[in-house]
Amino acid sequence: MLQALGLSLPEEAVYTALLTRPTASAHDLVRQTGLESPDVTRVLADLSARGLVAIAAEAGDGIPPAGAGTSDSPDRGADRAPARYRLTPPSVALAPLLVEQRNALHRAEAAFSILTEQYRSTAAHPAGSVVEVVVGVEQVAHRFHQLQRGAQRELLVFLIGEPIAVAREDADVSESSALDRGVDFRVVAAKDYLDGPGVGREVRAAISAGLEIRLAEDLPLKMMVSDRERAMVPLDMADSDGEPSAIVVHRSGLLTALVHLFEREWDQARPLFDTSTGLRAEPAAEDRPTEGELEVLALLLAGISDRRVATQLGLSIRTVERRTRRLMDLAGADSRLQLGWHAARAGWL
Template sequence: MLQALGLGPAEESIYTALLARPTASAEELAGQSGLGRAETDRVLRELVTRGLVAVAAESGSGAPDQAERASGHRTARYRLTPPSVALAPFLVEQRNALHRAEAAFSMLTEQYRSTAAHPAGSVVEVVVGVEQVAHRFHQLQRGAQEELLVFLVGDPIAVPREDTGMSESSALDRGVDFRVVAARSYLDGPDMAKEVREGITAGLELRLVDSLPLKMVVSDRERAMVPLDMADCDGEPSAIVVHRSGLLTALVHLFEKEWAQARPLYTTATGVHAEPPTEQHPTEGELEVLALLLAGISDRRAASQLGVSIRTVERRTRRLMDLAGADSRLQLGWHAARAGWL
């Protein structure tokens, strides 16, 4: 836990051992932490130098023990410096380091866009080979901050279905708006009903069409990945990564067109359906959001109280409004009261 604040494993062991007592000797700390005496002494010296631990008075009002009487001097005892005082500078430094990293990331991103995004050769990047295609696919999913748009069609080639679950879960946990249009044939695979149910429950929005022209994933409308015909690269799986350009805009437009015409999928106790059941009810997570919104709590505060991202709150609110057929949150509140949702 404390390694994030700059403490090594041995230092953290001694520090946490001191948390349980007002003061302690090096010998007591060595016994409690499991470190050798020499290692404990070294760590204590380092912690004292860094201001995390202070040396208590070596002579005290209590009677010396047998070892102290034999040696003729009192054993040094150590105590923690208050964490709010000692660890605050480390926390500030970690925050500053993160801000510097974010600034560097933004600078490099903008520099890339200004210098490399304009030449025609950099608009489309060709990726060849199973490992490279899979690596770039996971990069797109894990790097998304706001939105993922996906076309699912045909059998997976470079990225098996079971390998996409972790990236999808990570995106949903971050509150990424995750929309998928799937060709009907894609759902014919084994255990697909279970996977679809789990995805929709986690917040993925899935719609169904009879067919799609291509596979595709679009990340934050900044870049997209489209597989190529295997015959183009000597039988090896290959794909193109499309960066911001007119071509990317066309791919996003294609997705939105298919999305608007596709049929939403719903999950019920009896399975997955391409038409809404006769009566739908909000999920438990959606009802939690609804209760906070009706209490006048902002989306940001609701996200903080529920321990989810603000985009998750927005996504659940949007689905509540879809279920209620409401155009505003005021209408949503009226429908929720009439339907007995709360």
């Protein structure tokens, strides 16, 4: 947590240990953190120099206070209590570190913007400013993670078949990182993508974390679009011995076309939901009950006979029976009891 403010892991361990008590000696901190005595002494000296901790009481017993002499220092009397340390209030001590890190981030963002514009405006590489080709497993994987982890607003993804250059578990880590940052993450997956081993479990976890995913019968290509500024499209290998390769498309008419392609497929795809019985895709319109069929279903579930349902709805008895039969077909039910159970699970009513 505090590494983002420039503290090392040992420094964070000592600092958070002091948070739980008013004061502590170096010996106390050794026992509490599990660090070696010399490490605790060095950390306390560093934290003291940076104004993050202060000495509450001094003595020379046990581990010498931060900044004290060696173990044979003449002023270490056995009758003196060991030095005790306390935290400087975090609101006072950590605020300058936070400002320093925030300013460093702003400088890095400014440098990033300048370098990006310089790259795009370089006259010597006009084609490279629009499309770049990446070849090789490591290079493709590196560029994939770079684009996904660099997304700040939105990721649009087409998923088809098994991954080639990027291991599925590595992709899951990048995906989780994007969701944790609040990135709007939308995925259209080809129907057979879910057939892979363990994919269902991974998709359910991602949906729970905020991923939106829809299913399509098929897709024209694999793709990832990052913040609508860059896209990565894997290339087909000419033969089985060829190296994986991909193109990275920067802002251009081609990138705009890829975004439009995604939105078109997204609108036509079926949403995928995580239910108590597993993943479920929202059925197409022809596979859902009509409003009239749901009216019949509601009355049947209330225990009303077919004849009374027909009377109340102004239908013929044959129409009621036909609608009931279609409901049972949609539910895959052999009895009206099974129909009622499926209607409840599917949220028809």
